[in-house]
Amino acid sequence: MNDLRASESQQLGALIGYLNALTLLDVRLAATLDTSHLALQDSWTRRIRCPTLLSM
Numbered sequence: 001m002n003d004l005r006a007s008e009s010q011q012l013g014a015l016i017g018y019l020n021a022l023t024l025l026d027v028r029l030a031a032t033l034d035t036s037h038l039a040l041q042d043s044w045t046r047r048i049r050c051p052t053l054l055s056m
Helices: 002-029
Strands: 039-042 047-049
Touching: none
Parallel strands: none
Antiparallel strands: 039 047
16 A cells, blocks of 8 residues: 555656646746636736636
8 A cells, every 4th residue: 555655646746747847848938828728818907818727
């Protein structure tokens, strides 16, 4: 059972590292809004469209 927990913990750590690397890449490429499928509709009223954020 300890081996299973250790493996799951290692897998979770790898996933977190991967997602952090993707986030850093988005920041460096200035592509965070595109990757998250966000679009600024109107900067005066600050309306933001976010149709697919939960489906990522």
